[in-house]
Structure formats: structure tokens, C-alpha cells
Amino acid sequence: MSTLDEVLAANADYAASFGSKGSLALPPARGFAILTCMDARLDPAKYAGLSEGDAHVIRNAGGRASDDAIRSLVISYKLLGTREWFVIHHSNCGMEFFTDDVMRGLLANSLETAALGADGFTDVGAGPGSNEANYIDWLTITDNEQSVTDDVTRIRAHPLVPNTIPIYGYIYDVATGRLVEVADATKAGAPS
Numbered sequence: 001m002s003t004l005d006e007v008l009a010a011n012a013d014y015a016a017s018f019g020s021k022g023s024l025a026l027p028p029a030r031g032f033a034i035l036t037c038m039d040a041r042l043d044p045a046k047y048a049g050l051s052e053g054d055a056h057v058i059r060n061a062g063g064r065a066s067d068d069a070i071r072s073l074v075i076s077y078k079l080l081g082t083r084e085w086f087v088i089h090h091s092n093c094g095m096e097f098f099t100d101d102v103m104r105g106l107l108a109n110s111l112e113t114a115a116l117g118a119d120g121f122t123d124v125g126a127g128p129g130s131n132e133a134n135y136i137d138w139l140t141i142t143d144n145e146q147s148v149t150d151d152v153t154r155i156r157a158h159p160l161v162p163n164t165i166p167i168y169g170y171i172y173d174v175a176t177g178r179l180v181e182v183a184d185a186t187k188a189g190a191p192s
């Protein structure tokens, strides 16, 4: 069975027992938003106890407070009424395993998937690549707690973010499933 067939079969099962979810309201019922990493090991619905309609989940590589993540958070509050936000990065994040220079070098050589070994990512595919990677800030991570604190601090200071919204900073531990608070981040994200 192809991935496409698997996804469509799973969706058919889901839709068959959709029940009353078709009448859920557009604004999130529990009034909060989570910014977190796209890592396949993280399931925010499970780790934070969400059902359909409960909360906004904004995901990107690293769970970083990029301009686009902030765009979503501002919409989440301004138009859809969320009142509390979480920034949740995680242990063993792939964003710790490369730098802008590494990513730019890899993509300059080849667009194919790189290999991850003990010495980091290396190109194993054919060229050509592209220098377009030089124009992207890949928002890599060197220290987990620092990245959470940096992102909470950036969101807190953003001119479109009201100072009444508490922003909590956490790291999800991929070895245990636990959320561990980053105290400096939550402190930086306190409402004022």
C-alpha cells in the first residue's frame, strides 16, 4: 500500500466516526496556542491533552519564533481569542545538528537528502545544488534552553503582541514524554 493509499484509508476511517465534530466552533475552545517543532516524535495532541477544536498548534522546524510563527500567533489572539501561549522545543532536536553554513554548503552541492552520521550531515546525492540557501536564516539551535528563552523573549517583545498574554517556555523530553519548564523563558514571557 502506498503512503497516499494509507493516508486516504486512515482518513476514511476517521471521517466514518466523525460524529459531532462537524459543529465545532472556529475559535479554539480552550483558548490557548502552542508553538512547537515539527519533529515526528512529538504529538502535541497527546503530550498536551488536546482534542479537535481545543487549541491552536503552530509547528515548524525547531518550533522557532520565526516571522511566520508570530504571524500565526497574532492571528490566534487578535482574531480567534487565545489568551495563553506555549513555546515548546525538545531534546534531541534535528536543528541542533547543523548550522546555517552547513545547510548552505549541503544545498549548494545537492538538493537530494543528506546522510546523518557521527560527524553530522554529509551529502551523498548528486548535484546540482543551489545558492538560494544563502538567503534563508535556518534558525538552527545550539542550546535548547537558550532557544526557548530567545523565542519567548522575541515573542514577548514583538510590537503586535499584547503584554497581557502569558508565554510559557518548555522542553519536551523525547526520552520520557515529559514537559520540562525553562524557568528563564517563562519568566521572560510573564505578562506585565
Ligand SMILES: [Zn+2]
Binding pocket: 037, 038, 039, 061, 062, 063, 090, 092, 093, 094, 095
Ligand atoms: Zn525538533
